[in-house]
Amino acid sequence: MSSSLSIYIQFNFIGKYECQACGYIYDESVGNEKKGIAPGTPFNEIEKFRCPQCGANKKYFVADVETLSGENHRMHSSIILSINAL
Ligand SMILES: [Zn+2]
Secondary structure, eight states: OOOOOOOOOEEEEEEEEEETTOEEETTTTOBTTTTTTTTOGGGGGGGGGGGGGTTGGGGGGGEEEEEESOEEEEEEEHHHHHHHHO
């Protein structure tokens, strides 16, 4: 007997992550020069990321996502990490 798990994800990551503490937005296409993060670096690949503005831990960041209908939403990064782990 086999089991399968299907997950339908109806949104797109747009590569932007917002600090909930101060509102800073990390944009993957831009990176962060001050922190030595090259443009195009995926947020989840940055170890020990801290907000360049307020120093908040990575867990304070939420992803900006776009649904298929074009609305913008925010998603907590712990959810993204568990999606990546699947
Ligand atoms: Zn911040």
